[in-house]
Amino acid sequence: MLDHCLLIRDNLWEVTKVADDLIDLVFNTIAAYQNETVKQLTIATIVFLPLTFLWGILARTLCPFPSWMWGLPCCESYPSCSRYLIYLALGR
Numbered sequence: 001m002l003d004h005c006l007l008i009r010d011n012l013w014e015v016t017k018v019a020d021d022l023i024d025l026v027f028n029t030i031a032a033y034q035n036e037t038v039k040q041l042t043i044a045t046i047v048f049l050p051l052t053f054l055w056g057i058l059a060r061t062l063c064p065f066p067s068w069m070w071g072l073p074c075c076e077s078y079p080s081c082s083r084y085l086i087y088l089a090l091g092r
Contacts, residue, residue: 054085 051085054088
């Protein structure tokens with residue numbers, strides 16, 4: 001009878017170890033997906049943060065400011081500013 005009790009105890013101990021390993025696997029899988037998401041958000045930030053800065057400078061309605069500082073044409077409206085940023089991005 002003692003042997004059966006010890007065998008059951010050992011089996012339960014192994015099952016708890018397997019369950020803990022499965023829980024760790026699930027958490028590590030979720031962490032890997034989160035790392036991929038953070039990587040994609042970092043790439044989006046690297047691309048769009050400088051564009052946001054340029055948009056803030058070029059979208060102003062003050063015509064003398066951009067042309068006085070860098071010799072750029074005046075951006076008096078959002079569509080013209082968008083066209084100019086696309087022009088700068090394409091390098092033409």
